[in-house]
Amino acid sequence: MNSQINKKQTYAWERLIQTEPLVTPVIDIIEDFFFYVIKVYMPGVSKENIYIKLEDNTLTVFGKVDLNSVEDEKFILREKNYGHYFRQFNLSDKIDTTGIEAKVENGILSIVLPKHDKFKPKVISIN
Secondary structure (H helix, E strand, O other): OOOOOHHHHHHHHHHHHOOEEOOEEEEEEEEEEEEEEEEEOOOOOOOHHEEEEEOOOEEEEOOOOHHHHHHHHOOOOOOOOOOEEEEEEEOOOOOOOHHHHHEEEOEEEEEEEOOOHOOOOOOOOOO
């Protein structure tokens, strides 16, 4: 993964998971010949407020939402659930965890999970 999270940041979001309301984000999982992509939908969450952790083949995704701005609003109708986004994925042994990459664009976090070479299809050339 491209960004490193220091211990202070890690503890901060792990404490929020235990004390604040959580929302399970909607996801899509896409498979290609060479990789999987997990798309996590977290509208309103900036790159700086997304934390990704990989530990013991468990991928944890957390998106911090500014809940204070939501509480100050007077809703006439409120269909969206509010809280911090939290989701965990148990990764298969097919995933090469050393090559995981992530990017966020327009509220969609895309996590690319490359497959180990032995699980990629073999292309056979024709002579």
